[in-house]
Amino acid sequence: MKIFQREQRSLFGEILDWMLTPLLLLWPISLALTWLVAQSIAGKPFDRALEYNVQALAQIVAVQGERVVFNLPQPAREMLRADDSDQVYYQVRGARGDVLSGERDFPLPPDDERAAPGETRLRDDDMRGLDVRVAYTWVRTDAPGNPLVLVQVGETREKRSVLATEIIKGVMLPQFVILPLAVLLVWLALVRGIKPLSQLEERIRARKPDDLSPLDDKAVPLEVAPLVSSVNDLLTRLKDSIATQKRFLADAAHQLKTPLAGLRMQADLAQREGANAEELKQSLKQIGRSSMRATHTVNQLLALARAESSGKTLPRLPCDLAQLTREVVQDLLPRALDRRVDLGYEGALPGAAGAVVQGNPTLLKELIRNLVDNAINYTPSTDASPAVVTARVLADPIGRVAVLQVEDSGPGIPESERELVFQPFYRALDTGVDGSGLGLPIVREIARQHEADIRIEDVRPGQVPPGARVVVRFAGVRVGVAPAEAAQAA
Secondary structure (H helix, E strand, O other), X not given: OOOOOOOOOXXXXXXXXXXXXXXXXXXHHHHHHHHHHHHHHHHHHHHHHHHHHHHHHHOOEEEEOXXXXXXXXXXXXXXXXXXXXXXXXXXXXXXXOOEEEEXXXXXXXXXXXXXXXXXXXXXXXXXXXXXXXXXXXXXXXXXXXXXXXXXXEEEEOHHHHHHHHHHHHHHHHHHHHHHHHHHHHHHHHHHHHOHHHHHXXXXXXXXXOOOOOOOOOOOOOOOOHHHHHHHXXXXXXXXXXXXXXXXXXXXXXXXXXXXXXXXXXXXXXXXXXXXXXXXXXXXHHHHHHHHHHHHHHHHHHXXXXXXXXXXXXXXXXXXXXXXXXXXXXXXXXXXXXXXXXXXXXXXXXXXXXXXEEEEOXXXXXXXXXXXXXXXXXXXXXXXXXXXXXXXXXXXXXOOOEEEEEEEEOOOOOOHHHXXXXXXXXXXXXXXXXXXXXXXXXXXXXXXXXXXEEEEEEEOOOOOOOOOEEEEEEEEOOOOOOOHHHHHHHO
């Protein structure tokens, strides 16, 4: 459980923590290392003094007859022991272990540290419960058998500790001033470093709600420039989205205004005085047509809104494109017969390999319905020359591609208008068809959500009428699996 974790972290505080924490942790380590170095530095001059004293005492060792003697004059003895801070001990021990002079309880050096004659060595030892630094050497004499005499001088460590403490004070006291100053400088540097972020925040807060212009990415540090660039990209997309919504709402209001105005006018005509039954019937008929047009426009608007907003929320299932197309053709067949249009289906049979795509069945059916409905609406038809509309599904299980085609025998769509017809409320001129201009935009939006390509081409290029064919190509999706098998695989 993250009990002590803050919900929102401070960039300033986190950088300050990461900079000061190592500094504060390394400072005690620096103190310890400085103390060790100071001890080493403080001990060297005193070690040299001890070595000098040992060598001086070694020169006093003499041989009288066959005996080794050591006579230290009293002034020299007093000078050796004259120290205000430390206690100095010495010992001269003969070859047979007899103490010739000095402290009898002076500790002997370890056997494994026996030095060569004339070599001076140093060691740490204990003398009467006190820590002492000892210098010792072995002196070879001219007595019979050349016996070795041990000469030792020991000194307590008070002067060494005092000198090491003074060194520590000289090094550490300035750091007590430098450390707070370093913390202050780090804090000021961070304040200055994140100041551009604060300025950027102030500029954003000072903006008006409708100001979606890009931010100046040259006035921010290089590390923040990618963030500002991403915000600018978001602002651009938001601006385009808002502009599209405003345009959509304006066009929708305009499209709904016409049938509503017709309803109001026909209602006024029906209510006028002196209107006969035939005129009343005609007004009611016009009211019915206007209400149907308004209903169709509203349904198309709802379908477009659903297509634009539900691409990521509705589940994607294995959909038999051939089966959906056949169902749409069957649903629209009565309407095609009323308009004397020969409506039919060709291509893959339901359940055929390669005709199954991953998608939303409701949206795919809406796509097919709009294409077939547009073809029925915009294809002129007479008893002498009935229009022909064909829906076709082509499956390529090897290439993992499914293609939906809806073609008609009408006047076609000029190449210059083939992109315009996918814009909301755009309708080709001179068609004489009462529509909302939302069918193909709905088709493109649904195709985009299913990662499908859509294009318009002539059925009979160079002929009159050329006809129109809308091709929707589903590629890069799961195809070639029957719905039941695909469901089991999922």
